[in-house]
Amino acid sequence: MHSRPRLTTWLYLSPLHLLLLAILTAPSVYVFWLSLNESSYGTGLTFVGLDNYRMVFSDPYFWRAAVNTFFVVNGVVYVELVVALALATQFAAGVPLRGAMFACILMPYAISEVVAVLVWKMMMDPSVGAIARTIEGMGFGMLNWSASPTIGLTLVGVINVWTHLPFTFLMLYAGLLAIDPSLYEAAQIDGATRWQRFTRITLPLLVPTILIALIFRLIFAFRMFSEVWLLTKGGPARLSEVLAVYLYQHGFRYGDFGIASATGWLMVLGSLLLASVFLFAMQRSMRGA
Amino acid sequence: MRSRLSLPARLARGLFLAVMLAWSVGPILFIVMSSFKRQVDIFVYPPKLVFTPTIDNYLKLTTQWKGFFDAMGNSLIVALGATVLAGVVSFLGGYAYSRYRSRLTSWTAVYMIAVRVLPPIVVTLPLFPVVDRLGLGDTHILLVLLYATFWVSLNTMIMKNFFDQIPYELDEAAYVDGASEWQLVHRILARLTLQGMAAGSIFVFVFAWNEYLFAMIFTTNRAKTAPLILSELMGAVDGTEWGVLFAGVTLQLVPVVLLVTLARRYLIAGLAAGAVKG
Numbered sequence: 001m002h003s004r005p006r007l008t009t010w011l012y013l014s015p016l017h018l019l020l021l022a023i024l025t026a027p028s029v030y031v032f033w034l035s036l037n038e039s040s041y042g043t044g045l046t047f048v049g050l051d052n053y054r055m056v057f058s059d060p061y062f063w064r065a066a067v068n069t070f071f072v073v074n075g076v077v078y079v080e081l082v083v084a085l086a087l088a089t090q091f092a093a094g095v096p097l098r099g100a101m102f103a104c105i106l107m108p109y110a111i112s113e114v115v116a117v118l119v120w121k122m123m124m125d126p127s128v129g130a131i132a133r134t135i136e137g138m139g140f141g142m143l144n145w146s147a148s149p150t151i152g153l154t155l156v157g158v159i160n161v162w163t164h165l166p167f168t169f170l171m172l173y174a175g176l177l178a179i180d181p182s183l184y185e186a187a188q189i190d191g192a193t194r195w196q197r198f199t200r201i202t203l204p205l206l207v208p209t210i211l212i213a214l215i216f217r218l219i220f221a222f223r224m225f226s227e228v229w230l231l232t233k234g235g236p237a238r239l240s241e242v243l244a245v246y247l248y249q250h251g252f253r254y255g256d257f258g259i260a261s262a263t264g265w266l267m268v269l270g271s272l273l274l275a276s277v278f279l280f281a282m283q284r285s286m287r288g289a
Numbered sequence: 290m291r292s293r294l295s296l297p298a299r300l301a302r303g304l305f306l307a308v309m310l311a312w313s314v315g316p317i318l319f320i321v322m323s324s325f326k327r328q329v330d331i332f333v334y335p336p337k338l339v340f341t342p343t344i345d346n347y348l349k350l351t352t353q354w355k356g357f358f359d360a361m362g363n364s365l366i367v368a369l370g371a372t373v374l375a376g377v378v379s380f381l382g383g384y385a386y387s388r389y390r391s392r393l394t395s396w397t398a399v400y401m402i403a404v405r406v407l408p409p410i411v412v413t414l415p416l417f418p419v420v421d422r423l424g425l426g427d428t429h430i431l432l433v434l435l436y437a438t439f440w441v442s443l444n445t446m447i448m449k450n451f452f453d454q455i456p457y458e459l460d461e462a463a464y465v466d467g468a469s470e471w472q473l474v475h476r477i478l479a480r481l482t483l484q485g486m487a488a489g490s491i492f493v494f495v496f497a498w499n500e501y502l503f504a505m506i507f508t509t510n511r512a513k514t515a516p517l518i519l520s521e522l523m524g525a526v527d528g529t530e531w532g533v534l535f536a537g538v539t540l541q542l543v544p545v546v547l548l549v550t551l552a553r554r555y556l557i558a559g560l561a562a563g564a565v566k567g
Contacts, residue, residue, distance in 0.1 A: 002388065002389060002390035003388060003389050003390075004389065004390075004391055005385070005389040005390075005391050005393070005394055006389070008470060009385050009388075009389045009394075010385075012381040012382065012384055012385035012474075013381070013382055013385045013386075013394075013397065015377070015378045015381060015382070016378050016379065016381065016382035016401065016441055016445060017397065017401075019378060019434070019437065019438045019441055020400075020401060020404050020438065020441065020442070022434075022438075023412065023416075023434060023435060023438040024404040024405075024407055024412060024438060025404055026415075027411075027412040027414075027415040027416050028404070028407050028411060028412060028415075030415040031411055031412070031414055031415050034414060034415060041417060041418060042414060042415065042417055042418035043418050083309075086305065087309055090302065090305070090306065095306060101306070101310065102553060103550035103553060104310055104313050104314045104550075105309060105310070105313050106313075106549055106550060106553055106556070107313055107314060107317055107546055107549065107550065108313055108316075108317070109495065109549055110495055110499075110542065110545040110546040110548065110549040110550075111317065111499070111542055111545075111546070112498070112499035112500075112501065112516045112519075112541065112542070113499065113501055113516075114499075114501050114516040114517075114519050114520045114523070115320070115499075115516070115519065115538050115541065115542055116316075117523075118320075118519070118523050118534075118538060119316045119317075119319060119320050119538075120316065121523075122319075122531075123316065123319065128332040128334070130319075130334060130335065130336045133334050134335075162312070162316070165313075166313075170556055170557060170560050171560050173557065174557050174560045174561035175561075177557070177561065178561065194294075219406050222408065223408035223409060223410065225410055225502055226501045226502060230501075230520060230523070244408060244410045247410055247411075247414075248410060251413075251414055251417075252506065257414055257417075260414055261414050261415075264408070264410070264411035264414055265411075267408050267410075267411055268407055268408070268411055271406045271407060271408055272403065272406060274406070275402075275403065275406040278402075
């Protein structure tokens with residue numbers, strides 16, 4: 001049962017839309033204007049047209065950051081999705097000490113990125129870190145993540161998965177709980193194996209949830225900043241920058257808000273592109289046939 | 290879904306769960322244990338699981354880094370403020386989206402989700418000069434506004450789904466009894482959607498308590514939050530202060546870890562309502 005909106009309806013919606021307008025929409029429109037100007041920390045604007053975009057596209061550091069972002073985002077998201085799915089199916093099937101196990105798996109969700117970086121940095125420190133020394137002791141050599149951008153970004157990915165796995169796990173688990181148990185009972189009576197039940201019932205019914213989790217995580221990983229900034233500061237020699245770090249360097253280090261805004265607007269387009277799939281589906285369901 | 294597993298399958302499963310357990314809890318345990326260790330014990334390899342605990346690090350924290358406790362206070366103010374603001378805003382929005390529908394409302398709902406995907410760092414650029422001119426730089430209120438805004442979209446969807454579960458007949462009955470819409474909303478429906486509000490509140494609180502980027506860009510002194518102070522200490526400590534840093538980190542993480550683990554029921558309910566059905 002839905003009524004046509006009245007004047008009071010918009011009153012109920014106004015705090016929500018005022019916040020969004022003031023903090024998100026108006027600023028992101030203004031970012032587009034900033035990206036067409038040269039400015040110092042957003043003041044003293046001089047119109048330069050598309051010059052900032054031209055400069056960004058011809059900057060090898062931008063492309064380096066874009067490629068790094070691509071690899072980190074994809075690496076992180078798919079690994080995390082598979083592990084979260086395995087974990088969620090185990091929990092749905094029943095694990096020993098379920099409540100305590102669940103609480104433990106969730107814990108990293110409560111940890112600040114700052115703390116996550118700190119603790120992984122300590123454990124992976126080439127000279128004193130317990131994990132780094134174990135890896136070295138096993139004969140894999142020294143993991144010097146501050147000297148190698150590849151190892152550095154891998155560690156960034158590990159930290160990112162560590163903090164976000166609980167959220168993805170929770171989403172998939174919530175999706176699993178929504179599957180009608182009688183389907184499994186029927187399948188069992190028909191003699192379906194465990195694997196058949198997973199591939200024929202769980203997976204197909206979980207596809208919408210998996211897609212949402214995937215898009216959520218793609219968007220969140222795409223904006224990754226803190227892990228990289230706190231771990232490597234984008235170094236060595238700006239080789240481990242991701243797009244958000246590239247933006248931050250130009251905006252807040254060099255005060256060049258033109259370049260930063262152009263990067264920002266490109267990130268907006270990227271995020272919207274990722275999200276458009278989800279938004280399209282949502283719009284259809286909200287209009288609710 | 291339960292059925293007998295073969296022995297190797299059960300072993301593999303046990304191993305997987307054990308690894309996941311160590312992966313999730315290990316780093317947190319490392320922090321908490323280190324905060325009770327003497328300086329010489331922290332980096333002993335292999336790490337000592339049994340040691341003589343000391344509270345020296347905590348004592349040093351209170352005497353040497355008083356700024357840390359101010360920052361914890363700031364974090365608490367900002368996190369509570371954002372939670373309350375986002376709670377009220379998404380409660381009202383969720384009600385409106387649940388009970389009213391038109392082409393325009395459905396488009397504004399899509400817009401609401403669409404703006405949520407904007408990377409936070411992008412809005413820091415245009416806000417930076419504006420914030421200074423408005424005198425909002427380095428204030429609690431600015432962080433409250435920023436943190437609440439980044440959660441109102443999802444929380445409104447969560448609330449909408451909780452409102453959807455309340456039959457419309459209840460509204461009609463209330464109207465027949467002569468209640469106004471506002472009375473219906475804040476007296477009756479508010480009580481019935483508490484679970485949704487709890488779920489949404491946890492998301493906002495955890496985010497605001499832990500956030501780093503906005504705090505770094507928009508606070509310099511008075512409104513500095515705990516994660517920011519910790520990140521500065523992390524860069525500044527020399528070899529002898531690690532224990533003190535771990536003590537600070539432990540104090541920062543224990544309240545939210547408790548919140549998340551104790552309220553996990555609400556987290557599932559919230560995600561089921563906001564993301565899975567949304």
